[in-house]
Amino acid sequence: MKNKIIFVLSLLFGLMFLNAGLNKFFNYMPAPDDLPESMLKVVEAFNTIGWLMPLVGIFEIIGGILFIIPKTRALGAIIIFPIMVGILLINTVNMPSGLPLAAVLFVINLWVIYEYREQYSLLIKDKI
Template identity: 35%
Template sequence: MKNKIQNITNGILAVLMVIFGLNKFFGFIPVEPPADPIAQSFMGAMFTSYLFIVVAIAEILGGILLIIPKTRFLGWLLLLPVLFNIVAFHVAHDFIGNGIWLLPTLLFAINTYFQFKTLKKVMEYEQI
């Protein structure tokens, strides 16, 4: 049962990250600008610099790595700063805005629980 939950959450999170990463390049999902002027300045700076491309590639690559069981931890590590930034941005500047950021955050929290549980098993196995 735990494996099924882990695989389902990993799959959904991976698909979301790949879709949102590809959306940064192709723009097939319209995104409204945030209402806060500071948030608009931040998004404007991100769109006009290399940071936008780096985040998009990290989302796509992290999502792909999450699907493959042997590279799941690497995908988790790659998505950690991306999701931290998403949460920090929305909590600080655009909390009332669209709530789509809550789903990847929840899925990532569940994924983190399973990653640490797996890591704990590996550490116990190596001590024996």
């Protein structure tokens, strides 16, 4: 049962990040009209750095695809983790109304990292 829950959550999580990454290239989802002024300034600042949003979009696409596939889910979770921290911080500071969704996504990411912790142990195991 736990594996089915993780699969469904991972599929939805991965598709959300795949969608967000593709949107950074094709801009098919319009920004909400009720964004706070501070959030508009953040988005404008990010857009002035021409390479930043495409770079984040590439990692969201790669991480989202890897997150969906069970064999590569551990790698996808690590790739998406810094992006998730940024999303959580931006929502905490500039748009608290988005914080509940950001927190749920962050918890899903942490849960997957925890479930795949043995795969990460090889990276930090003392080789001496």
